[in-house]
Amino acid sequence: MSISGNCNVSRPLACLKLTMAIVITLLCFFGTNTLAFYAGAVRDVPNFQHSPRIDGLARFALNEFNKQQNAQLSFSKVVRAREQMVSGMVYYLTMEALDGHRTTGLYLAKVWVVPWTNFTQLEDFKQLDADKDGYQTSLWHAVRVQDPMVKEAAENAVKILQQRSNSLMPYELQEIVSAKGKVVNALNIFDLLLKIKWENKVQNYEVEMKRTLEGKWTMN
Missing domain, CATH: 3.10.450.10 (Nuclear Transport Factor 2; Chain: A,)
Structure with missing residues (x-):
């Protein structure tokens, strides 16, 4: 199936309508599941315990959260790391961190990285409920x-x-x-x-x- 049309710069409204028609037609033809292909499955990062890159991303997330929330969390270690291929890579990092009262808590950070543009952004950062989220214990x-x-x-x-x-x-x-x-x-x-x-x-x-x-x- 092919769809073609001429887009004249003097007729921007007609060009926009044609573009929308093409997008709608493609969605109907291929189905919305095709678009989901471009977001990969979430998977565990192998050997994350020995990865300076994962530690660096976790520290970046913690520092960004501290700046945004005027918090005083200090990094302890990453206890789980997962990744998902998107336009770049999204990392889901579960880490232990100490608060201002020296109490250790579990936190989940979502970091979006686009390496070819040197782009790194903290998407989400939250404290986990150890019982609810299934992180009852860490190793000695x-x-x-x-x-x-x-x-x-x-x-x-x-x-x-x-x-x-x-x-x-x-x-x-x-x-x-x-x-x-x-x-x-x-x-x-x-x-x-x-x-x-x-x-x-x-x-x-x-x-x-x-x-x-x-x-x-x-x-x-």
Whole structure:
């Protein structure tokens, strides 16, 4: 099937009508499903955990959101990455980020990239409900022992151990030997190995500390 016509610049209205007629005819002939072909299926990005490009896009999205909303989120890591081919590529990035209260949350960013024009734009950014959106847990990962939240968790662990012991002799934190962290239902959980002095003895304690949404610490 072919459709042809002459478009004279002196007759813009006739040209517009002809163009609309061609579009409508093509839609009727091929069907609207043909247009959907140009938007590819959403698929997982392989090996995204080791991709500087994915990390860079996630940080870009976070920075754009912070500027737009005057927020103070800081990037932690990407936990899932998906992509969809359009005119360029759309990335759906699920990431962990810390807010101003050092509470870790899950966020979903939609970033549109057109590489041949150096175009990158944040399309959407929202916080996820961990239970509703199916991200109940993340894997344990190493955390710096100098991290302020790790130090806070360790100090509260010593206080709880002191309370549970009913001892008049104080427990003293000597060293945070190692720390691991993860997020469960938007709550920060740390597995800590602590060197603690009590009386004249120094012992290692392995504790699991959980920070509630209200900022309180509990020990499992």
